[in-house]
Amino acid sequence: MNIGFIGIGSMGAAMVPNLIKAGHSVKVWNRNLDAAKSLEGVTVLPSPTAAFENDAVITMLSDDTAVRSVLLDSKALDSARKGCIHIMMATISPALSGELHDLHRSAGIAYVAAPVLGIPAVAAKGELNIIAAGNAEAIATVQPLFNALGQKTWHLGDDPKYANVTKIAANMMITLAIESMGEATALTESYGLKASDFLEVVTNTIFASPSYKRYGNNIASNSYEPGFKLTLGLKDVNLALDAAKAKHTVLPAAEIVRENLNKAVDQGLGSKDWSALAKITRRRAGLEEGVA
Template sequence: MTTRREILIGAGAAAVGLTAAAGIAEARERSETHPKVALLGTGIMGSGMVRSLRKAGLPVTVWNRTAAKADALRASGASVAQTPEEAVAEADIVITMVFDTAAVEQVMARALPAMRPDAVWMQSATVGLAGVRELSAKVDRSIAYVDTPVLGSKDAAEGGTLIVVSAGNAAGKARLQPVFDAIGDRVIDCGTQPGEAQRLKMVVQSWAMSVTSATGQAVALASNLGIDPNGFLGAIKGGSQDCGYAHIKGEAIMKGQFDPAFTVEGAVKDTALVAQAMTESKTDPALMQALNAGYREVAASGRNKDDMAAVFFSFKD
């Protein structure tokens, strides 16, 4: 016969079990809605993304090779790690936003072994077609690799209005949704194969690099012909040839304001990646190679950290 004491002990144990189960469920739900994020690379784009993530209430740990750039984000509520290993150790999601493929490889050689086996790697650096193949091949654990370049510059990163381009494992992308919601206002799903997102990024960059160079060329030509460059922007405004990007970059050139939204050195790298993608896809790369030469000329003059609108100086003698 079961005693009253045994009944009470059983009830207490059941209550403890229910409480533990509830705690586990609550922790799981929180990790899905407010995942712990590690962001490696706090340059122009990375720092803006961190601020957007923090505004959305996501816990973020940051690391940057230049420590001062990471330290500046303490004011946003981000935690600052001294090493990549420390940054990723407890993260549900690891975002790489460093300069190029070589930089991603260097940081992830340290970070990958320290990541949790169920973490998601959101690779957001622009690395091109060869780069994404190299990086995705390095993930041989249960970590999900999601190819996730973003479209937009400094203001969009700061304002949480980037366009997110994503390709990879469906479950991995689903877990990234809180990050997508925080940093962007639109997501373009490119399917399940890593690399498809980088392909679209190459197409978009081919356009952005071309428009910026064309704008610099037009403003330089107007100036050299003795015409007010404002006349160029006024002539295209509202017509079929109009382009918002031309006004943004053209007005910056005319004001002599080259604070970087996207740097000349970034344009050098991306025009080279686009030219490589063109060659691989049997698309004539001649124009992109010429644009790359213009950006390289300006970078060599000491303007590599200026906004890419400084390509204007490659046309202005």
């Protein structure tokens, strides 16, 4: 299959080699051309519009603003090849997803929302979990691409917004898990039990999941080199709270997490892994210098 790929950040750069390995022809566009040129086996496109001349287009951009700038301001959909399927794999708001669905329908182009669960290291192994929603026939057509990128595709129906709200809710849950581990280790350390000893117990028993293990290890070792930048975690919590507000839903714990993420950014942790949120939680508990 001929694929246009828009957005070669750390996640996109990890995904593209698996598509090539599976035998697909990949043509990429990125605002930073050097990032696109650094990938082996791809053709670099002159514009996002050119990506829509292929059988399918995968978009992996950072946020709603980037999506609007690259896709809508450029009017890339206006000249898209008929029969092209656009796969939006970025984490975007349900509101923008609904808007894009309508615009694609007007342009006669199939639109599939397929955000992913996983970090770049997971993407590089082809082990992402892909959350797909949209036209069933279009999803079936691009399923070979999902098979190359992920270990499983979770089908959530024909409304693309279902995939997007699932992704932002899931990311919100990860921030809540990090917050809870920060608070729990504050409690155990106040009694003299090391965070590493406590987290070894809970991440191998009642919370034996990849996220708890990965981010619990960061907290235990006090090491927060980026896997997923904290500023992106803050963006996703804001997406969740905005989506909730649109439906008159209240998310009290997410509000606390947003406050702590904002404190983390203010204290220079924005470029660290989002598990650095736990540093703020622990500081507020009085266990580290610089209590918030």
